[in-house]
Amino acid sequence: MCEENSFHGNFGPVQFDVLKEIGNIGAGHAATSLSTLLNEKIEMHVPGVEIVDFDEVMELAGGADKEVVSIYQRIGGDAPGSMFFVLTPPHADRFVQRLTGTPQGETGAEIDPEMSISALQELGNILSGAYLTALSDFTKLDLSPTVPFLAQDLVGAILSVGLIELSQVSDQAIVIKTSLMEGEGDQKEFIEGQFFLFPDPLSYKKIFTAMGVLHGD
Amino acid sequence: MVIKTKQVIRVGIGDMNIASSPDTIRTSGLGSCVGIILYDDVKKTAGLAHIMLPDSTLAKKQGMKRAKYADTAIYDLVHALKDIGISTYRLKAKIAGGAQMFQLSSSNDMMRIGPRNIEAVKSILLSFRIPIMAEDVGGTTGRTIEFDPASCELHIRSVNKREKVI
Numbered sequence: 001m002c003e004e005n006s007f008h009g010n011f012g013p014v015q016f017d018v019l020k021e022i023g024n025i026g027a028g029h030a031a032t033s034l035s036t037l038l039n040e041k042i043e044m045h046v047p048g049v050e051i052v053d054f055d056e057v058m059e060l061a062g063g064a065d066k067e068v069v070s071i072y073q074r075i076g077g078d079a080p081g082s083m084f085f086v087l088t089p090p091h092a093d094r095f096v097q098r099l100t101g102t103p104q105g106e107t108g109a110e111i112d113p114e115m116s117i118s119a120l121q122e123l124g125n126i127l128s129g130a131y132l133t134a135l136s137d138f139t140k141l142d143l144s145p146t147v148p149f150l151a152q153d154l155v156g157a158i159l160s161v162g163l164i165e166l167s168q169v170s171d172q173a174i175v176i177k178t179s180l181m182e183g184e185g186d187q188k189e190f191i192e193g194q195f196f197l198f199p200d201p202l203s204y205k206k207i208f209t210a211m212g213v214l215h216g217d
Numbered sequence: 218m219v220i221k222t223k224q225v226i227r228v229g230i231g232d233m234n235i236a237s238s239p240d241t242i243r244t245s246g247l248g249s250c251v252g253i254i255l256y257d258d259v260k261k262t263a264g265l266a267h268i269m270l271p272d273s274t275l276a277k278k279q280g281m282k283r284a285k286y287a288d289t290a291i292y293d294l295v296h297a298l299k300d301i302g303i304s305t306y307r308l309k310a311k312i313a314g315g316a317q318m319f320q321l322s323s324s325n326d327m328m329r330i331g332p333r334n335i336e337a338v339k340s341i342l343l344s345f346r347i348p349i350m351a352e353d354v355g356g357t358t359g360r361t362i363e364f365d366p367a368s369c370e371l372h373i374r375s376v377n378k379r380e381k382v383i
Binding site for chain 2: 072160164
């Protein structure tokens with residue numbers, strides 16, 4: 001169908017399931033770590049795997065123009081790629097309030113910005129560390145994390161960083177997206193964030209080989 | 218007489234388009250990507266390309282979107298404008314983008330893509346003898362840009378900054 005401009009013409013349902021499972025396991029572990037950290041129940045959304053145009057990648061995260069707080073981590077090792085944890089600025093503030101013990105409802109304006117940045121960096125460390133460890137255990141691939149980076153900027157500007165590698169071989173991206181949510185009942189969406197995983201083009205073959213589901217060639 | 222309502226023409230990532238007054242043309246969320254506007258201030262028409270990579274020889278496969286690369290995007294934009302009667306010698310350029318979103322100390326050259334995109338765009342414009350009238354490039358923040366072919370003003374919006382007009 002799209003052989004001429006994509007690297008994933010030979011993806012079947014089995015490969016999609018594997019990628020879904022990767023998102024599932026990674027975010028599942030991240031949810032558990034966050035749950036321990038905040039001493040709250042964290043729920044995880046059913047993961048989605050989609051092949052979309054670059055513009056649609058941005059739409060999945062709320063639109064290229066939307067302002068978000070994002071933790072970006074480059075993955076090294078056997079299957080390099082880029083990983084993002086994306087949350088809205090109000091959700092990021094709420095997280096900082098929870099972690100630093102600032103009372104709820106007091107707008108959060110009093111939080112020391114440096115404290116806020118280090119709390120979010122810690123969030124990044126914990127979530128991406130848990131996600132990667134789970135992936136590594138699941139695939140038996142060596143996936144080494146690099147230092148996570150924090151940015152508050154436009155979705156398009158942030159996520160395009162993860163599309164650069166990909167854009168050399170394709171006009172489309174495979175998005176492995178999972179959401180975390182804290183709280184129950186009325187408290188739902190208290191803290192919500194999304195993971196985006198973009199394996200580098202060559203990493204798919206390695207992941208599928210490791211999982212014994214390499215298609216065709 | 219038909220009164221034309223003003224529209225905003227949107228250009229996606231790795232894409233290009235053309236707009237004429239009273240319409241404006243806009244692209245969102247430029248990070249390391251560069252937005253290139255080529256315009257004719259008499260005919261009040263402008264083309265915008267949102268490029269991701271400096272050079273189409275980086276393509277590891279054939280048949281991908283040409284507007285993704287600085288060289289093929291500028292070439293195609295110049296020719297698309299020529300097709301609607303705008304000579305290349307009338308064109309002027311404004312450019313924005315090419316930020317480094319994350320300060321990675323990585324040896325990975327792809328992480329320096331912002332500065333490389335800017336360099337490529339400038340040298341290609343020079344080869345077409347299209348003068349750059351204004352630019353807002355580099356830095357570490359994303360940009361959303363909108364060009365008005367009537368005033369030839371480029372509006373630049375960034376997070377936590379006041380809107381800039383160049």
